[in-house]
Structure formats: C-alpha cells, structure tokens
Amino acid sequence: MNTLFGKAKEEAKPITPKSVDEYPEAPVSLGITLVNFTGDWRTFMPVIDESKCVKCYICWKYCPEPAIYIKEDGFVAIDYDYCKGCGICANECPTKAITMVREEK
Structure with missing residues (x-):
C-alpha cells in the first residue's frame, strides 16, 4: 500500500491556497544559501x-x-549565481510567465 504521511496515496489531497493572502509573507528561502553559489x-x-x-x-x-528578487519596477528577476534551475518558479507561476530553457555553457 502506498502511503503518504500515514494516509493512502488515493486519500492525499494537494494543498492549494485560495488567494495570494494564504501564501507565505516571505520567500521560502531565508537566505541561508547566500554563501553558496548554486548556479553552476x-x-x-x-x-x-x-x-x-x-x-x-x-x-x-x-x-x-x-535567486529571485523584485526589481524597482515591480517585476521579478533571476540572480543566476544562485539559481540552480529546479523549475519551481516556472511550475508555480499562474500565468506561465516563466519558462525553463536548456542553458548553453
């Protein structure tokens, strides 16, 4: 039997905030990784x-x-020194304004 936190997988329900007010007040990251450049x-x-x-x-x-910061004009930007390309930002974006592209090195 597949279990997820003690419940059958079939019973598990995704947590979906109903409004932007239900999202955290700050980024998930508290800046602990500011000393680690993970962009490589x-x-x-x-x-x-x-x-x-x-x-x-x-x-x-x-x-x-x-890795994501808010610019003076209110738009967000990516600091590629810290972005490790996980794609969470693209997955969570409700308007699909973020796309993941293969990086050329």
Missing part, C-alpha cells in the same frame, strides 16, 4: 516574459534559493 549546478534556466508577468510574486515566495 543548473542544466535548465528560468526565463521571465515580463509581458505575461502579473507581479504576484508567487515565484519569489516559492524559490528555495535566494
């Missing part, structure tokens, strides 16, 4: 299409590294 691990890199971005900051809130 990356195979795919996120690319932001500002024409699709609605400045909801969900990507910033869920980034597990301190």
Whole structure:
C-alpha cells in the first residue's frame, strides 16, 4: 500500500491556497544559501516574459534559493549565481510567465 504521511496515496489531497493572502509573507528561502553559489549546478534556466508577468510574486515566495528578487519596477528577476534551475518558479507561476530553457555553457 502506498502511503503518504500515514494516509493512502488515493486519500492525499494537494494543498492549494485560495488567494495570494494564504501564501507565505516571505520567500521560502531565508537566505541561508547566500554563501553558496548554486548556479553552476543548473542544466535548465528560468526565463521571465515580463509581458505575461502579473507581479504576484508567487515565484519569489516559492524559490528555495535566494535567486529571485523584485526589481524597482515591480517585476521579478533571476540572480543566476544562485539559481540552480529546479523549475519551481516556472511550475508555480499562474500565468506561465516563466519558462525553463536548456542553458548553453
């Protein structure tokens, strides 16, 4: 039997916030990895299409590294020194403004 936290896998339900107010107040990462440049691990890199971005900051809130920051104009940007290309930002973006592309090295 597949279990997930003591429940059958079939009973497990995804947690989906109903509004932006239910998201955390700060990014998931508290900056612990600021001393570790993790960008060298990356195979795919996120690319932001500002024409699709609605400045909801969900990507910033869920980034597990301190790689996404908010610019003065309110749009987000990626600090590729810290981005390890996990794709969480692209997966969480409600408007699909972030796409993952293979990085050329």
